[in-house]
Amino acid sequence: xxxxxxxxxxxxxxxxxxxxxxxxxxxxxxxxxxxxxxxxxxxxxxxxxxxxxxxxxxxxxxxxxxxxxxxxxxxxxxxxxxxxxxxxxxxxxxxxxxxxxxxxxxxxxxxxxxxxxxxxxxxxxxxxxxxxxxxxxxxxxxxxxxxxxxxxxxxxx
Amino acid sequence: xxxxxxxxxxxxxxxxxxxxxxxxxxxxxxxxxxxxxxxxxxxxxxxxxxxxxxxxxxxxxxxxxxxxxxxxxxxxxxxxxxxxxxxxxxxxxxxxxxxxxxxxxxxxxxxxxxxxxxxxxxxxxxxxxxxxxxxxxxxxxxxxxxxxxxxxxxxxxxxxxxxxxxxxxxxxxxxxxxxxxxxxxxxxxxxxxxxxxxxxxxxxxxxxxxxxxxxxxxxxxxxxxxxxxxxxxxxxxxxxxxxxxxxxxxxxxxxxxxxxxxxxxxxxxxxxxxxxxxxxxxxxxxxx
Numbered sequence: 001x002x003x004x005x006x007x008x009x010x011x012x013x014x015x016x017x018x019x020x021x022x023x024x025x026x027x028x029x030x031x032x033x034x035x036x037x038x039x040x041x042x043x044x045x046x047x048x049x050x051x052x053x054x055x056x057x058x059x060x061x062x063x064x065x066x067x068x069x070x071x072x073x074x075x076x077x078x079x080x081x082x083x084x085x086x087x088x089x090x091x092x093x094x095x096x097x098x099x100x101x102x103x104x105x106x107x108x109x110x111x112x113x114x115x116x117x118x119x120x121x122x123x124x125x126x127x128x129x130x131x132x133x134x135x136x137x138x139x140x141x142x143x144x145x146x147x148x149x150x151x152x153x154x155x156x157x
Numbered sequence: 158x159x160x161x162x163x164x165x166x167x168x169x170x171x172x173x174x175x176x177x178x179x180x181x182x183x184x185x186x187x188x189x190x191x192x193x194x195x196x197x198x199x200x201x202x203x204x205x206x207x208x209x210x211x212x213x214x215x216x217x218x219x220x221x222x223x224x225x226x227x228x229x230x231x232x233x234x235x236x237x238x239x240x241x242x243x244x245x246x247x248x249x250x251x252x253x254x255x256x257x258x259x260x261x262x263x264x265x266x267x268x269x270x271x272x273x274x275x276x277x278x279x280x281x282x283x284x285x286x287x288x289x290x291x292x293x294x295x296x297x298x299x300x301x302x303x304x305x306x307x308x309x310x311x312x313x314x315x316x317x318x319x320x321x322x323x324x325x326x327x328x329x330x331x332x333x334x335x336x337x338x339x340x341x342x343x344x345x346x347x348x349x350x351x352x353x354x355x356x357x358x359x360x361x362x363x364x365x366x367x368x369x370x371x372x373x374x375x376x377x378x379x380x381x382x383x384x385x386x387x388x389x390x391x392x393x394x395x396x397x398x399x400x401x402x403x404x405x406x407x408x409x410x411x412x413x414x415x416x417x418x419x420x421x422x423x424x425x426x427x428x429x430x431x432x433x434x435x436x437x438x439x440x441x442x443x444x445x
Contacts, residue, residue: 004162020159020160021159021160021205022160022162022195022202022205024192024196043196044193044196044197045189045192045193045256045257045259045260048257048259051259054262057233057262057263058258058259058262059259059262060189060259060260060263062192062196063188063189063192063193063260063263064188064192064263065162065188065192065207067162067164067207068164068185068209070164111258111259114258129345130258132257132345132346133256133257133258133259133260133345133346134257
């Protein structure tokens with residue numbers, strides 16, 4: 001059978017691609033569209049490294065079929081900075097040294113941005129629960145939580 | 158093998174796809190179970206049908222006779238639905254415990270039910286709420302209580318040409334509320350070692366008028382703890398009633414030993430959870 005033609009919007013730009021019907025969205029984003037900021041970790045929805053926004057919902061792109069993206073709006077880490085300026089969350093991750101190897105970082109940033117859009121003033125507990133689906137084996141999480149809390153303060157102005 | 162993929166947009170299209178041939182078809186709602194099984198090559202589906210373009214699968218409706226939640230509505234959509242959350246807080250307790258925010262962004266209550274894990278977090282709360290599964294088959298719709306929908310681990314009552322359309326909740330009783338509690342070694346991203354869903358209503362003298370209790374992860378499927386609920390009916394909750402209630406819950410549990418908990422531990426903890434869930438439900442009633 002022919003490959004499927006899928007039309008989506010990725011990071012604000014219309015984008016179409018051809019994919020196998022059993023191919024994951026993660027595979028297309030990384031291997032075809034070459035948006036390699038989104039990482040592959042566990043491939044079973046446990047680690048959150050592949051987090052993207054799908055029609056405004058935080059999801060694991062490893063557990064989404066690429067064909068499901070038809071007509072949908074996808075946002076990845078590549079769309080997070082604006083006009084070459086880092087997003088406040090990205091800046092705070094650097095300031096607080098909230099990353100070491102960096103594999104989990106794009107997923108954490110996407111997830112944290114989704115949290116702050118819903119809840120601009122989260123408690124530390126709320127941040128920790130929201131980010132429970134993102135695993136980091138380097139930092140011990142503390143600096144990530146600090147960076148998110150600090151970003152929230154600055155974003156509230 | 159090349160996988161055949163369909164995304165019907167109406168019930169009729171779905172029905173004709175299901176009756177099309179006898180070969181096994183896999184339905185895709187949130188995909189958080191299906192995709193994991195595909196990735197790990199436990200299954201290699203020849204046909205996948207995405208049900209998320211069908212409006213009946215994706216809507217939450219507040220009818221005169223109660224709420225209807227489409228089988229593919231995501232957990233986050235349910236949690237964010239204010240009127241549903243206010244009406245069925247016990248069900249929301251359960252849905253909130255299904256995986257991470259990412260998982261709940263896709264995973265549905267319908268999928269949790271169809272997947273039929275004995276430890277499914279939304280199931281005991283649905284059972285306690287007297288929810289019914291609305292099943293669509295070649296001869297139209299039928300409904301069945303959620304407790305009768307599940308047959309055992311990974312097994313549900315659906316025939317090959319049938320599909321779960323949604324979950325129907327009854328009209329909420331006056332002066333009623335519910336709660337779901339589970340035990341897990343970790344607070345997030347874990348599977349229930351034991352879980353209890355409770356739904357109760359109070360009469361004008363604060364006696365329990367109606368009670369339904371369901372226990373999860375302590376048998377091959379979520380059970381209705383009828384004998385435990387009977388202890389409560391007509392009584393005002395005091396220490397003696399709670400003690401009898403807890404002991405009935407423990408009697409009904411028939412758990413297995415596994416890496417997550419022993420029989421002895423599960424029987425102990427299910428009683429503690431039942432008592433706490435009952436107290437949360439009572440507290441919720443008193444806070445209106």
